[in-house]
Amino acid sequence: MPNSRCKSEINLPVCAYAMIFTSLGSVLYPQNSQAQSSASGADNKTKKAAKQFSLADIPGMRFTPDIPINFPLPSYNSNVVHKSFINSTKGPPSASLTLITRDQPEVVYEWYKATCRNGGWTFSTPKPQATSKLSKIGTLYMIDAKKDRNQVRIFCFPDKKTQGTSVGIAWCKTKP
Secondary structure, three states, rough: OOOOOOOOOHHHHHHHHHHHHHHHHHHOOHOOOOOOOOHHHHHHHHHHHHOOHHHOOOEEEEEEEOOOOOOOOOOOOEEEEEEEEEEEEEOOEEEEEEEEEEEEEEEEHHHHHHHHHHHHOEOOOOOOHHHHHOOOOOOOOEEEEOOOOOOEEEEEEEEOOEEEEEEEEEEEEEEE
């Protein structure tokens, strides 16, 4: 079993679940998605698998469609068509949020950089030219930020379905 203790790294199990649920988001929380289109054969398979999957099957995790107000970093709120939140209920505190907006990745990325800067976070970003090679659907924007004992990793990338942006944020509390 992988070590899920968060020292200065993001809790990987939460991150893995966040990426899974980013792709299943509108299936799991259809009331939050206004950008649903007709389902293809692959979408039908995903929906069928999601119906068979119970969120209660993952011990130590809590899934909600809403992002709590005490999350250490504000969430982007312009043209959002889907959002979900996952947090640990056992072990070291960690959480992930996902959202989909109709806004372009560059706009969302710049908003998160400004939010980190204005909120007193120290952050680093790889050059977009370096991350453009990581994604086949467009540039992947990343931010690694720290403030006090909070660490976040923010990912913004093109969302094919909405022609907007998928955002994933992984958070953990670091040791003093």
